[in-house]
Amino acid sequence: MASNKREQFTAAQQQTAAIAKALGHPARVAIMQLLAQREACVCGELVLALPLSQSTVSQHLKELKAAGLVQGEVDGARVCYCIDVAGWALARQLLGDLLAELPTATAGPTNCC
Amino acid sequence: MASNKREQFTAAQQQTAAIAKALGHPARVAIMQLLAQREACVCGELVLALPLSQSTVSQHLKELKAAGLVQGEVDGARVCYCIDVAGWALARQLLGDLLAELPTATAGPTNCC
DNA sequence: ATTTGTCATCGTAAATCGACGATAAGCAAA
DNA sequence: TTTGCTTATCGTCGATTTACGATGACAAAT
Numbered sequence: 001m002a003s004n005k006r007e008q009f010t011a012a013q014q015q016t017a018a019i020a021k022a023l024g025h026p027a028r029v030a031i032m033q034l035l036a037q038r039e040a041c042v043c044g045e046l047v048l049a050l051p052l053s054q055s056t057v058s059q060h061l062k063e064l065k066a067a068g069l070v071q072g073e074v075d076g077a078r079v080c081y082c083i084d085v086a087g088w089a090l091a092r093q094l095l096g097d098l099l100a101e102l103p104t105a106t107a108g109p110t111n112c113c
Numbered sequence: 114m115a116s117n118k119r120e121q122f123t124a125a126q127q128q129t130a131a132i133a134k135a136l137g138h139p140a141r142v143a144i145m146q147l148l149a150q151r152e153a154c155v156c157g158e159l160v161l162a163l164p165l166s167q168s169t170v171s172q173h174l175k176e177l178k179a180a181g182l183v184q185g186e187v188d189g190a191r192v193c194y195c196i197d198v199a200g201w202a203l204a205r206q207l208l209g210d211l212l213a214e215l216p217t218a219t220a221g222p223t224n225c226c
Numbered sequence: 227a228t229t230t231g232t233c234a235t236c237g238t239a240a241a242t243c244g245a246c247g248a249t250a251a252g253c254a255a256a
Numbered sequence: 257t258t259t260g261c262t263t264a265t266c267g268t269c270g271a272t273t274t275a276c277g278a279t280g281a282c283a284a285a286t
Contacts, residue, residue, distance in 0.1 A: 006139055008164035009139035009140065009142075009143055009164075010139075010143075013139040013142045013143050013146075014139050016136070016139075016142050017136065017137055017138050017139040017141070017142050018137075020133045020134070020135075020136035020137040020142070021133070021134065021137030021138070022133075022137075023129070023130065023133035023137075023211070024130055024131075024133040024134030024135075024136075024137040025130050025134070025273090025274085026122035026123075026126040026127050026129075026130040027122065027274095028130070029122075029126045029129050029130050029133070029211065030122055030123075030126050032211065032214075033126075033211070033214060036214045036215040037214070042232090043232075043233060043234095044231090044232065044233080047233095051121035051122075052274095052275080052276095053275075053276060053277080054232085054233075054234095055233090055234080055235080055236095055275080055276065055277075055278090056274070056275055056276070058233065058234060058235085059234095059235095059273095059274080059275085060274090061234095062234085062235095063273095074233095074283095076232090076283060076284070077231065077232050077233080077282070077283040077284060078231095078232060078233080078283090079232080079233060079234090083215055088215055091212070092212050095208055095212060096212065098136070098142065098145065098146070099204070099205050099208060099209065101145075101146060101149045101150070102149040102196055102201060138243090138244085140244090155262090156262075156263060156264095157261090157262065157263080160263095165244095165245080165246095166245070166246055166247080167262085167263075167264095168245080168246065168247075168248090168263090168264080168265080168266095169244070169245050169246070171263065171264060171265085172243095172244080172245085172264095172265095173244090174263095174264095175264085175265095176243095187252090187253095187263095189252095189253060189254070189262090190252065190253040190254060190261065190262050190263080191253090191261095191262060191263080192262080192263060192264090227286100228285100228286080229284100229285080229286070230283100230284080230285075230286085231282105231283085231284080231285095232281100232282085232283085232284100233280100233281085233282090233283105234279105234280080234281080234282105235278105235279085235280075235281095236277105236278085236279075236280090237276105237277095237278085237279095238275100238276085238277095238278105239274100239275090239276090240273100240274085240275090241272100241273080241274080241275100242271105242272080242273070242274090243270105243271080243272070243273080244269100244270095244271080244272090245268100245269090245270095245271105246267105246268085246269090247266105247267095247268095248265105248266085248267085248268105249264100249265085249266075249267100250263100250264080250265070250266090251262100251263085251264075251265090252261100252262080252263080252264095253260105253261085253262085253263105254259100254260085254261080254262100255258100255259085255260080255261095256257100256258085256259075256260095
């Protein structure tokens with residue numbers, strides 16, 4: 001029962017949190033960077049580029065896929081992972097909105113009380 | 114031994130992941146929004162605004178504070194929470210960098226392989 | 227057909243998370 | 257000082273996460 005209460009929040013808040021959570025591990029950040037820079041693509045390449053075992057990398061990829069950030073295409077015996085353009089656009093919007101929600105900097109008064 | 118391997122990643126990757134992780138829960142997203150919009154500030158107000166118990170909200174605040182996103186000032190018997198300007202700027206930069214790392218949209222070829 | 231290589235899944239173990247009530251610690255008012 | 261309000265911390269519970277090796281599934285090569 002770690003989180004039944006999630007339903008009590010906005011859909012946008014849940015989506016934002018889900019995306020942030022998916023990015024909430026250094027390995028997954030690294031994977032997204034590798035994919036973005038096209039330095040790696042096939043699962044095996046990612047395994048070589050990361051200090052983790054094959055099964056662990058596969059699990060991280062599964063989570064990124066579940067969050068809609070990544071997309072996997074089977075290519076023969078291999079699987080090519082790409083960034084999911086639509087999902088990434090949503091992430092950009094949701095996280096961007098959240099980041100923009102605070103007036104850039106010390107624009108207003110620093111203290112709230 | 115859930116994550117000894119974190120040390121194997123870049124400092125930037127770890128920081129990015131830590132910030133994303135802190136935002137990886139709807140309650141904490143909601144708290145950041147409430148603070149950003151100055152709709153609430155004192156811990157008690159946050160508790161009223163959220164469908165969670167006082168101790169749970171306190172714990173979420175603790176995590177946000179640990180991530181450097183939030184700052185708490187004692188004001189008599191109450192505690193006023195504000196967004197940590199410096200930490201938030203760092204979050205903006207790190208997450209912004211990550212989001213920008215992918216060429217905006219369908220600029221390049223959609224497939225990688 | 228057998229072997230090899232690639233990837234996903236299963237099972238497992240330790241650690242962490244999310245949530246709560248209960249309790250402590252602090253200040254403010256009576 | 258005693259009472260009451262506000263917040264933090266403790267202890268606990270089940271659920272989830274992270275990680276791994278082992279095993280399975282499937283394509284390609286021998």
